[in-house]
Amino acid sequence: MTDHAASRHDESDAGLGAIISERRRLIGLAYRLLGSLAEAEDAVQETYTRWYAMSRQRQDAIDSPGAWLTTVATRVCLDLLGSARVRRERYVGEWIPEPLPERTDWISGRPGTAATDPADPADRVTLDESVSMAFLVVLESMTPAQRVAFILHDVFGFSFAEIAVITGRTPAACRELASSARRRVRTSRPPEVPAAHQAGLVADFKRAWDAQDINALVGLLAPGATFTVDGGGVVAAALHPIEGGEGIARYLADLAVRASGGLMVLERTVNGRAGLVIEHEGVIVAVYAFDVADDRITRIWAVRNPDKLHPWTAG
Known part of the structure; x- marks a missing residue:
C-alpha cells in the first residue's frame, strides 16, 4: 500500500x-x-x-x-x-418510562462543550439528574416540541440557534418552548435531594418492607404519597395510582404475603438514584424508583411490564 x-x-x-x-x-x-x-x-x-x-x-x-x-x-x-x-x-393502566440499571453509557453529554449558558446557568439541568425517574415523568407531561427544545438546550447545551435548525422553528420559538418546559419542571417537582439521603430512605424502606412493618412503612411515606404501577396489561397491576402512605404500606405488605415467601427485595441503582429490584423465585419481576422530599418518600414508580425489564434481565 x-x-x-x-x-x-x-x-x-x-x-x-x-x-x-x-x-x-x-x-x-x-x-x-x-x-x-x-x-x-x-x-x-x-x-x-x-x-x-x-x-x-x-x-x-x-x-x-x-x-x-x-x-x-x-x-x-x-x-x-x-x-x-x-x-x-x-396503553393498559399507567405508563412509566423504562427504568435503567446502573451504567454510565447513557449519561453522556454533548462532546466538546461545558453545557453552560450565561443567560441562565442556574437553570441548567445536570446530566445525571436528567435521567432520574422523577425528571422523566415530568418530561412526559410536555409537548414533543417542548421536550426537544428543553433537553437539547438545558441538558445538552445546544444554543437556540442550533435547535432552530434541528427543529425547523425560529430561535425565539425554541427559547419560549424551553422556557415553558422549565416552568413545568419547577412547578411539578421539588429540587433533587442529595443522592445519599435518598439512598438512606430507600434502605430504611427496604428493611421495613422485609419486616412487613406497616407502621415503619407509613412513617417513611409522605401522607400524600403516590404509588404507580406499570404492568402494561401483560402482568397484574393496579390500573390507577394508589394514594396515601397507609394505603401504600398495606398494599406492599399484602404483596409480600401473596408472594408466599418467594419475594426478595434488593437495593439497586435505578436511573442514577437509589431504588429497589424485586425478585420472585430468582426472577426479576419489578423495578422500583423513588422520589423523596422533606425526609419522606413522596412517589414510588413500580415497573412490572416485562417488556420494560430487558435491560435488567438480559444476561
Missing part, C-alpha cells in the same frame, strides 16, 4: 470511528426524549441507516457528521413522540 493510499485508509478509519463513537451520546439523547431505551435504540439505528444510505461523496460534504446525526436522531424522535402519544392512550 502506498503512503497516499495508507493515508486515505487511515482517514477513512478515523472518520468511521468518529461516527460510531457518536452512538452512545445519541442513545442518551433519544432515551431522554422517548423515555424508552428500546425506542431510543431503534431511533438511533434509523439514524445510522440514513447515514450509511448516503453516498461517500455526500458524507464527505457534511462538515459536522455529529451535528448531522444529532439533527436526524432528534427528528426521528419527534416523529416517534407523535405516534407514542397515540399508543400510550391505548
